[in-house]
Amino acid sequence: MHDALVVLGAGFRPDGGINPALRRRAVHAARIYHTGVAPLVLVTGGVNPPHAPSAEAEAMSVILSAWGVPDARILREPHARNTAENARLSAAVLLGRGARRVGVVTDPAHMPRALLAFRRAGVAPAPEPVPDAPDSVGTRIREAAAYAIYALRYDRALKLRF
16 A cells, blocks of 8 residues: 555657657556555656656646546646656655655666665655566666666765765
């Protein structure tokens, strides 16, 4: 059981249309929501130029509504521009509502980095990976490098605080 689901944005296509990854994540979150595992769904993602016609969070909230998630159960965080901001800004919203246990909805390759960011932001994340996300060697390499950068950044930040 989660206090909330958090759905991470995935950008827009070059023509401004919905990115398939963004749609997959929102639809997966709606399916999970309907199982009763969480009472709230927080969508996170801002406006990332040059192709963004709106905040990613807004686009995902429209998809969630179309899949029957009540608007009163959808929280929006429309400012994050990357995974670290997704975690930090979402945690501020969630912890303010007393929600600490969160199901993180993203692609499997992105999950380790997302979980690291959410743990560092002060919430207790659990993976809710999108089952039909495509997988490629290039994506795995990119995410492994990004994870290493995040781990170093967080380690350095922790050392500086003590």
